[in-house]
Amino acid sequence: MKQFRNTAILLLSVSVGALLSACSSSKKEETKTEPTVEVVVGTPSFNNNTGVQASGQIEAGQTAMISTRAMGYITSVKVKPGDQVKQGQLLVTISNDDLMAKRAQVQASVSEAEAAAKVSAKDLDRFTQLYNKQSASAKELENVNLQNQSVHAKLEAARQMRNEINAMLAYTRITAPFSGVITQKFMEAGSMANPGMPILALEQTKSFQAVIAVPEADVMKVQKKGQVKITVKSTGDTFMAPISEISPSSQFSGGQYIAKIAIPDKNAKALKAGMYVNAFIEADGKQTAETLLTIPVESVVTKEDLTGVYVVGSDQQALLRWIRLGKTLGDRVEVLSGLSQNESFVLKAQGRIYNGAKLKITK
Numbered sequence: 472m473k474q475f476r477n478t479a480i481l482l483l484s485v486s487v488g489a490l491l492s493a494c495s496s497s498k499k500e501e502t503k504t505e506p507t508v509e510v511v512v513g514t515p516s517f518n519n520n521t522g523v524q525a526s527g528q529i530e531a532g533q534t535a536m537i538s539t540r541a542m543g544y545i546t547s548v549k550v551k552p553g554d555q556v557k558q559g560q561l562l563v564t565i566s567n568d569d570l571m572a573k574r575a576q577v578q579a580s581v582s583e584a585e586a587a588a589k590v591s592a593k594d595l596d597r598f599t600q601l602y603n604k605q606s607a608s609a610k611e612l613e614n615v616n617l618q619n620q621s622v623h624a625k626l627e628a629a630r631q632m633r634n635e636i637n638a639m640l641a642y643t644r645i646t647a648p649f650s651g652v653i654t655q656k657f658m659e660a661g662s663m664a665n666p667g668m669p670i671l672a673l674e675q676t677k678s679f680q681a682v683i684a685v686p687e688a689d690v691m692k693v694q695k696k697g698q699v700k701i702t703v704k705s706t707g708d709t710f711m712a713p714i715s716e717i718s719p720s721s722q723f724s725g726g727q728y729i730a731k732i733a734i735p736d737k738n739a740k741a742l743k744a745g746m747y748v749n750a751f752i753e754a755d756g757k758q759t760a761e762t763l764l765t766i767p768v769e770s771v772v773t774k775e776d777l778t779g780v781y782v783v784g785s786d787q788q789a790l791l792r793w794i795r796l797g798k799t800l801g802d803r804v805e806v807l808s809g810l811s812q813n814e815s816f817v818l819k820a821q822g823r824i825y826n827g828a829k830l831k832i833t834k
Contacts, residue, residue, distance in 0.1 A: 508789070513770075517763065531679060531680075574636040581630055778795070794809030
């Protein structure tokens with residue numbers, strides 16, 4: 472019986488061993504048949520950076536925040552965002568009953584002063600004739616003349632008060648300062664308008680400019696007479712445009728020098744304010760070319776704040792290598808560290824690539 476038990480245990484051990492061996496063999500076969508990923512590889516190259524790369528946004532050539540100097544309730548807002556308006560078109564009206572009452576009072580003062588001025592002018596004329604006939608003294612003529620000047624001064628003060636009221640009334644009927652499109656509406660009818668508080672935003676539609684930020688290290692390469700290659704990210708349009716303005720200071724712009732590029736009208740038809748652009752500025756010919764180690768932007772792998780590329784290991788496996796990047800030069804980006812000139816990295820992959828994936832290099 473004991474011999475039979477030992478024989479059974481031996482047979483069971485052999486069976487388990489055979490099963491484990493078969494599983495191990497199956498796994499090895501699976502490992503051997505692991506699919507490979509077809510990739511195109513390349514090596515970093517040196518680029519001569521003779522220009523400046525920058526980014527920015529499209530802005531309207533002229534923008535206005537429509538507000539008022541008069542305090543009162545808004546009685547009507549005659550436009551909405553997206554409306555095209557012409558210069559001088561009525562946009563907003565504000566209650567002006569108090570100003571109308573003041574204008575009536577001032578107008579009465581003006582009428583009174585004008586009547587007094589007429590009487591004073593006649594008195595001066597009469598006393599001048601009497602003085603010429605030696606029927607009035609010089610002192611009397613002088614007093615009448617001074618009184619006439621005083622009356623006319625009061626008349627002028629009343630007229631200026633009327634001008635002031637008329638100016639204030641103009642702020643109760645707000646018109647468009649130039650032709651353009653309404654982009655924002657901040658207040659509705661019935662709201663209380665206060666001096667300086669914006670009610671509407673107005674932008675020109677025919678004149679656009681690109682506003683870009685140039686780093687301190689590159690600002691000396693930028694000349695006002697230079698041409699800029701503008702690429703609009705959302706539309707893909709590319710065109711040349713001249714630099715119209717370069718800020719001489721970066722004190723209030725975070726160390727960046729603001730440059731404005733005037734966009735030709737023929738290229739502005741499909742543009743809208745706020746679109747992002749990339750700009751390439753040809754450097755002055757006197758500048759020394761800068762040699763940079765670069766790779767294609769499309770080969771860069773991004774994970775959170777880290778950037779890297781898949782390099783080809785000695786056993787034809789993909790290895791994720793973290794690298795530090797610098798300037799972007801069109802469709803290429805500068806490599807500051809983490810990748811040497813002769814190292815091969817993956818440019819394109821036919822399928823999902825991951826760390827440790829088997830690679831099949833194709834041309």
